[in-house]
Amino acid sequence: MPSTRDIRRRIKSVKNTAQITKAMQMVASAKMRRAQQAALAGRPYATLMNEVLAAATAGAGEFTHPLMEKRTGKKRALILITTDKGLCGALNTNLLREAAKWDKDTTVFICAGKKGAQWAGRLKRDLAAEFSYKDTPQFAEARAISKFAQDLFLEGKVDAVDVLYTNFINTLTQKPESRQLLPLGEIKALEAGLEGDGATKALGEATREYLFEPVAATVLGNLLPHYLNYQVFQFLQEAKASEQSARMVAMKNATDNAKQIIKDLTLEYNKLRQANITKELLEITTAQMAMGN
């Protein structure tokens, strides 16, 4: 049976924990709002870029680009976008479970975020590079990752590049998702989907013949890498939005749990306190009765 003082001490410590998780929840929710806004703002650009590129590749005739080359080789690279920090629920666990499905022998990993790199190290996967990205992903960071992947592909070290990231669906749901980045096949509308509608927009009238100025090779040669960079950028933003919302939810649960524990402990404390008082009263009355007689 713990004494009242023990219980008081426990209540205090749980209260402290609740305070911390509450603060973390606040921070995460502020960051989440910013991350969601960023992902949302980037959407028109992503959609338009998709339309343009779909139209361009369809309208360019015979044109092919090294980045579009399909090879039969088995070697793949996986860009694994995880978080840097923990305390965000099952987000990384789910993501890494997916990552484990990639064949160990033929895949090299390009990690963005510390958790992925740690995982690759632990499981002895082939880690090609580790990148970091900030709370608000910068385009330069995305460019570095994308450039590295493109170089690997162009040098023939890998024959395909995939991306595995957490797609932001809404505050409560985030889903690990993989996309093929290279070779660029037919270009589908990017599911920037903040609402996760996953609408792959039909690119109907993309069969128009286009004129290119200066020439198709130059324009597409500039457009394709930029498209890839931007896609990676969008993935980073999605991952960030997912991370912040997952963290917010995890911290909210922690705070709620702590509050519940405090409630239970307070009840127990009061019971014990009253039991003590009753016991003391009993003792006093008994003593009085003994004296009186």
Added chain:
Amino acid sequence: MAATLKLEIVTPEAKIYSEDVDMVTLPGVEGEMGIYPMHIPLMTQIAHGEIVAKKGGVDHYLATGEGFVEITGDRVAILTDMAIKADDIDEAKAEEARKKAEARLAEKLTDEETATVQAALLHSLTQLNVKRRTRR
């Protein structure tokens, strides 16, 4: 028949401009080009410079960064890393940004950093140019 062009200017941060215009002038990589409605489909790149959108006899000026343009008979879609309306340009801020960028360029930088700073410098220079021209 389309008598107007739908001009859309989009940056990664936001949709800057989306209106029906009579004509638009773009800073193409190989010189300025004017686009009227019913232009044949064209895909091209633009450089730093100014976009002039003519609408109902009034010219609207925008400063723009590098980007890509898709032109169809009734639409001009511009994807760029920067676009700002002349009226929204803060001259003092742009000037300050220019000075900062120039100061940074004087330091020792890696190639990557130099490229970023140079892009920033071009951005502010373009903004200043457009602002000064529209005032005249």
